[in-house]
Amino acid sequence: MSESNLAARSDGLEGQVSGARVIAQALKTQDVNYMFGIVGIPVTEIALAAQEVGIRYIGMRNEQAACYAASAVGYLTGRPLIVIGGSSERSQETMGAFQEFPQVEACRLYSKFSARPSSIEAIPSIIEKAVRSSIYGRPGACYVDIPADFVSLQVNVSSVKYVECCMPPPISMAETSAVRVAASVIRNAKQPLVIIGKGAAYAHAEESIRTLVEQCKLPFLPTPMGKGVIRDNHPNCVAAARSRALQFADVIVLLGARLNWILHFGLPPRYQPDVKFIQVDICAEELGNNVRPAVTLLGDVNAVTKQLLEQFDKTPWQYPPESEWWKVLREKMKSNEALSKELASKKSLPMNYYTVFYHVQEQLPRDCFVVSEGANTMDIGRTVLQNYLPRHRLDAGTFGTMGVGLGFAIAAAIVAKDRNPGQRVICVEGDSAFGFSGMEVETICRYNLPIVLLVVNNNGIYQGFDKDSWKEMLKFGDATTVAPPMCLLPHSHYEHVMTAFGGKGYFVQTPEELQKSLRQSLADTTNPSLINIMIEPQGTRKAQDFHWLTRSNL
Numbered sequence: 001m002s003e004s005n006l007a008a009r010s011d012g013l014e015g016q017v018s019g020a021r022v023i024a025q026a027l028k029t030q031d032v033n034y035m036f037g038i039v040g041i042p043v044t045e046i047a048l049a050a051q052e053v054g055i056r057y058i059g060m061r062n063e064q065a066a067c068y069a070a071s072a073v074g075y076l077t078g079r080p081l082i083v084i085g086g087s088s089e090r091s092q093e094t095m096g097a098f099q100e101f102p103q104v105e106a107c108r109l110y111s112k113f114s115a116r117p118s119s120i121e122a123i124p125s126i127i128e129k130a131v132r133s134s135i136y137g138r139p140g141a142c143y144v145d146i147p148a149d150f151v152s153l154q155v156n157v158s159s160v161k162y163v164e165c166c167m168p169p170p171i172s173m174a175e176t177s178a179v180r181v182a183a184s185v186i187r188n189a190k191q192p193l194v195i196i197g198k199g200a201a202y203a204h205a206e207e208s209i210r211t212l213v214e215q216c217k218l219p220f221l222p223t224p225m226g227k228g229v230i231r232d233n234h235p236n237c238v239a240a241a242r243s244r245a246l247q248f249a250d251v252i253v254l255l256g257a258r259l260n261w262i263l264h265f266g267l268p269p270r271y272q273p274d275v276k277f278i279q280v281d282i283c284a285e286e287l288g289n290n291v292r293p294a295v296t297l298l299g300d301v302n303a304v305t306k307q308l309l310e311q312f313d314k315t316p317w318q319y320p321p322e323s324e325w326w327k328v329l330r331e332k333m334k335s336n337e338a339l340s341k342e343l344a345s346k347k348s349l350p351m352n353y354y355t356v357f358y359h360v361q362e363q364l365p366r367d368c369f370v371v372s373e374g375a376n377t378m379d380i381g382r383t384v385l386q387n388y389l390p391r392h393r394l395d396a397g398t399f400g401t402m403g404v405g406l407g408f409a410i411a412a413a414i415v416a417k418d419r420n421p422g423q424r425v426i427c428v429e430g431d432s433a434f435g436f437s438g439m440e441v442e443t444i445c446r447y448n449l450p451i452v453l454l455v456v457n458n459n460g461i462y463q464g465f466d467k468d469s470w471k472e473m474l475k476f477g478d479a480t481t482v483a484p485p486m487c488l489l490p491h492s493h494y495e496h497v498m499t500a501f502g503g504k505g506y507f508v509q510t511p512e513e514l515q516k517s518l519r520q521s522l523a524d525t526t527n528p529s530l531i532n533i534m535i536e537p538q539g540t541r542k543a544q545d546f547h548w549l550t551r552s553n554l
Contacts, residue, residue, distance in 0.1 A: 019150035024049035026127035036066040042148035068407030080134040081141040107143035116145035132166040138283040174297035183311035189251035198225040199256020205302035228387030241332035266291035357384035369412040373405040374430025403436030413449040445501035461486040498530035
């Protein structure tokens with residue numbers, strides 16, 4: 001049976017096909033296999049049609065979480081975010097129709113492509129362009145607007161021509177002369193450093209980058225979502241001496257990493273004033289942002305890294321592993337790791353962040369996905385929880401967006417279920433961050449995704465109060481006037497959110513309870529669980545060499 005005949009019969013009219021079915025089939029033709037959303041008029045029929053053509057539909061509780069999940073699937077599968085939005089009927093435009101809004105124009109500011117098909121027959125070509133635009137060059141979101149009357153409108157099957165799946169993104173390479181210059185700059189470095197960014201992970205550049213680092217004996221530092229491109233416990237990883245490495249490197253190779261706030265814009269005092277950046281990026285507009293680089297290498301990170309390797313294959317070179325630079329980095333790593341272990345070994349209760357994360361790290365499967373969000377929870381967790389595989393860490397990323405955690409975890413669990421059944425997803429949440437998308441626990445239970453949620457609960461945003469302090473404070477007035485804005489209700493039992501929907505919930509206050517509950521959660525491969533971990537309300541990070549990006553007087 002041909003696809004067009006199948007479409008016609010499923011719609012109940014011989015030779016006719018609905019707009020909803022055309023949208024679904026156009027997406028499937030472009031190798032879109034997952035759809036996340038919340039149904040309602042007029043998009044319910046699109047979700048149903050998507051399921052009919054073999055697209056897996058995951059219904060979320062919040063539209064933001066649906067977008068977070070879809071974006072994470074795009075990162076993991078190479079098919080970035082396409083937003084399909086329903087809009088008012090064409091005949092009601094300018095009349096004040098239900099939820100009438102200039103959606104195409106609004107989304108154009110924030111997406112790589114934004115369009116509204118002029119007819120049902122135009123839908124396949126619009127969908128193809130949206131998918132192609134999303135994956136070519138720097139990946140990014142695209143928006144397709146669907147008028148409400150298109151969804152159920154019927155057209156002749158013969159009038160709809162589906163566009164063949166777009167070709168994979170072309171692989172671009174840097175200019176050979178620039179690659180030679182870059183290799184020369186690296187050879188002459190006294191204190192080199194490689195920074196591995198999310199772009200390197202997305203480009204699947206792990207093999208070439210590992211070869212470059214090992215062959216040339218270079219120290220490397222991963223950005224948050226660059227973790228795992230080379231395993232965190234690799235001897236050349238200097239993440240434990242991050243500030244020292246950034247501050248004193250004289251040549252820095254940026255592999256798919258941007259000089260934005262995450263890397264302190266590449267500016268003093270976090271860097272040497274005369275540091276030489278070698279910038280490798282797929283996006284020309286990114287080259288030279290904030291700092292003028294010594295060399296720019298425009299192209300696919302994997303391809304350009306291989307070009308650099310060719311230069312070092314022709315004329316072999318290694319950075320001396322016993323250099324003074326390596327000695328400085330190793331000493332700083334040793335002292336920082338000792339301080340973290342000292343904090344982790346504290347026996348006092350409530351536990352601190354480091355105690356929690358060290359116990360969690362002991363039990364984490366090496367191949368698990370680690371999802372994380374929060375303030376201290378994410379920042380401290382990043383330094384302790386190890387990643388050994390590329391594209392296995394998902395966190396708040398460039399925009400520092402809170403609320404991404406559960407959507408990301410759902411996406412990772414859905415992909416793992418298809419690709420590697422039994423692979424675990426560990427979602428580490430601050431208690432404040434959990435509140436942004438907490439109802440997605442119902443989604444997790446509805447689809448029976450065996451995610452392990454860890455809520456690191458300090459009773460507040462950054463810091464909170466214990467129960468007794470909270471009680472005393474309320475004696476002085478109403479909470480709206482006396483409670484500090486960062487406080488949350490002490491000892492909130494977030495684990496009950498999970499048990500309310502049929503999952504397993506644990507409330508833990510000691511290292512022994514944490515170890516036991518995590519062991520039980522990891523042993524249960526069929527049910528989701530939430531471990532509510534009480535920690536010191538005033539707990540914070542160990543002393544830092546520099547203030548965070550935005551200072552506070554609090």
